[in-house]
Amino acid sequence: MSGYLQFSGVTKSFGGVEVVAPSFNLDVARNEFVVFLGPSGCGKTTLMRMIGGLDQPSGGDILLEGQRVGAPDRRRGMVFQSYSSFPWLTVGQNVEFGMRYRDDLSEDEKLARRDHYLDLVGLYEFIHTYPNRVSGGMRQRVAIARTLAAGSDVLLMDEPFGALDAQRREKLQVELRAIQRRDAKTVVFVTHDVEEAVFLADRVIVFSKRPARLLAEIDVTSRLGADRPLELRDGAEFFALRNEILRLLRQAGGDEE
Numbered sequence: 001m002s003g004y005l006q007f008s009g010v011t012k013s014f015g016g017v018e019v020v021a022p023s024f025n026l027d028v029a030r031n032e033f034v035v036f037l038g039p040s041g042c043g044k045t046t047l048m049r050m051i052g053g054l055d056q057p058s059g060g061d062i063l064l065e066g067q068r069v070g071a072p073d074r075r076r077g078m079v080f081q082s083y084s085s086f087p088w089l090t091v092g093q094n095v096e097f098g099m100r101y102r103d104d105l106s107e108d109e110k111l112a113r114r115d116h117y118l119d120l121v122g123l124y125e126f127i128h129t130y131p132n133r134v135s136g137g138m139r140q141r142v143a144i145a146r147t148l149a150a151g152s153d154v155l156l157m158d159e160p161f162g163a164l165d166a167q168r169r170e171k172l173q174v175e176l177r178a179i180q181r182r183d184a185k186t187v188v189f190v191t192h193d194v195e196e197a198v199f200l201a202d203r204v205i206v207f208s209k210r211p212a213r214l215l216a217e218i219d220v221t222s223r224l225g226a227d228r229p230l231e232l233r234d235g236a237e238f239f240a241l242r243n244e245i246l247r248l249l250r251q252a253g254g255d256e257e
């Protein structure tokens, strides 16, 4: 597997507290969908922030196509709880803002993409509303629409669907997996929801309790295939994978459901 995104001997501590240790090594292939699962507080968000360039490793390197990652740039689209919408722009303008560098798109194409992704996240009717007038969950959806519309090569998503109702969440899972396949995105995704992890991932990475250490890797695509119709969730192999991962999380000392 080629190392499109590579973690090479990565460690991180805050003050004297080790969050990623002894050292983390992982190769993510181009167009791979990797999901991070692990006990609460084990260091998943810290790893995501370092991929995004919002934090620096204490040791080792994170490389994208062989180059050490630096400050956030448009190759990496992020949906983090803390990286939400811009309050001075309307919901529609927030989504347009994500496409400001897309010289390959005409203005009409940008507006069509804006409308498509706002509709997908169920916010089309709020297109002219300012984010401080909508709920926190809706602001999170603005960030999802903005990031998907921007079309970055690498999507970094830290519990992006956590605040959504079950139906919207399922719809976005299907769409995200389809976008990733169709548009050849590399995705790193954090969730606490094991079924979401199995449904979305090519590979699930299970972490230990803090300090985060790779406990297990589960190759989902070799068992479920790359296409993920919703019916897959009712199949025996889906359940087997889910139970396997739940067992691993129990060993990890996690509290996931």
Ligand SMILES: Nc1ncnc2c1ncn2[C@@H]1O[C@H](COP(=O)(O)OP(=O)(O)OP(=O)(O)O)[C@@H](O)[C@H]1O
Pocket: 014, 019, 038, 039, 040, 041, 042, 043, 044, 045, 046, 047, 210
């Ligand atoms: N800026 C910081 N300064 C000090 N400690 C920090 C900082 N950021 C994170 N930590 C600590 O690092 C540990 C890992 O946090 P992190 O948010 O990465 O975990 P997580 O796996 O994403 O947790 P959760 O699943 O609950 O979101 C925690 O103990 C947290 O308190």
